[in-house]
Amino acid sequence: MTARTTRTLAVALSLTAALAISGCSSDTKDSASGSGDQPKLTVSGGYMPEPVNDKMAGAFMVIKNDSKTADKLTGVTSPLSDDLQVHETKDQKMQQVQSLDVPAKGELQLARGGTHVMFMGLKNTPKVGDKVTVELRFEKSGPVKVELDVKERTYKAPTSTDGTSH
Template identity: 55%
Template sequence: MNRRTTAASALASVIALTAGPALAGCSTSSDSGPELKVSGAFMPQPVGDDMAAGFLTVQNKGGGADKLTSVTSDISDDITIHESKNQKMQEVKAFDVPADGELDLERGGNHIMFMKLKQKPMQGEKVAVELRFEKSGPIKVELPVKEPTYNPPATMKH
């Protein structure tokens, strides 16, 4: 009887060891968290002394969604994120970064707004910012300051 118990125990162990990896292999990409990467970042040189805008793309290669919740920088203590709808700009609390998708902050659309600038960024400089997300850790990005009318071609964004 001891031999039968040992055989049954060994069989149970084999089943547990083989079922575990098989079940783990069944996980879908939606079970993974966000995997964020930033590209195409820039800031047009502001025409005034007190306001500027920032643009970039947040790519999410992961299976989990995230949200951009805030932006910080030494250049301003008053930075907000804005959406543009019906040719009107309004502040929002967060932007969705969809799973296996991207968040585009671009001219004429959603963007970062820098108010009460401490100094006016000039073309050729870089503005350091930190993007903060609901789930992912912060991402530090440098926004190259471009000419005031700069708008990257669609093929250059990524």
């Protein structure tokens, strides 16, 4: 064998090994996580109406899931309050829940009169134009940080194409 043939063979073997290793690692990741399709969440339209006092405030947004794997919103934290709760409204009564579903290829709408986040015992009272940071926690996805715009108390979110408001 000539030196040139040996080099060519070495390069070919190196490329083959690199491709095999990268293929194996990607297969391992897929099999370890089940479907291999982790939830892909994005948040839009986040806002908080200006609180009347420092007792409580609501927060609203849309959490979109572009993956084939459902997830759950399990908690929220913020420097503005040590007590944030996830609420739903049923039969015109607000109640705390442990989690809210974020469906696969769907969205969770946190809106007035429905599901929302409640800040209890605010550390200060944000004003219109301020921004409030929250961190959303999910069952499967990593935490997502969101900045909420503080809006007028009468603010109504734009209506989406399906007729629901955000």
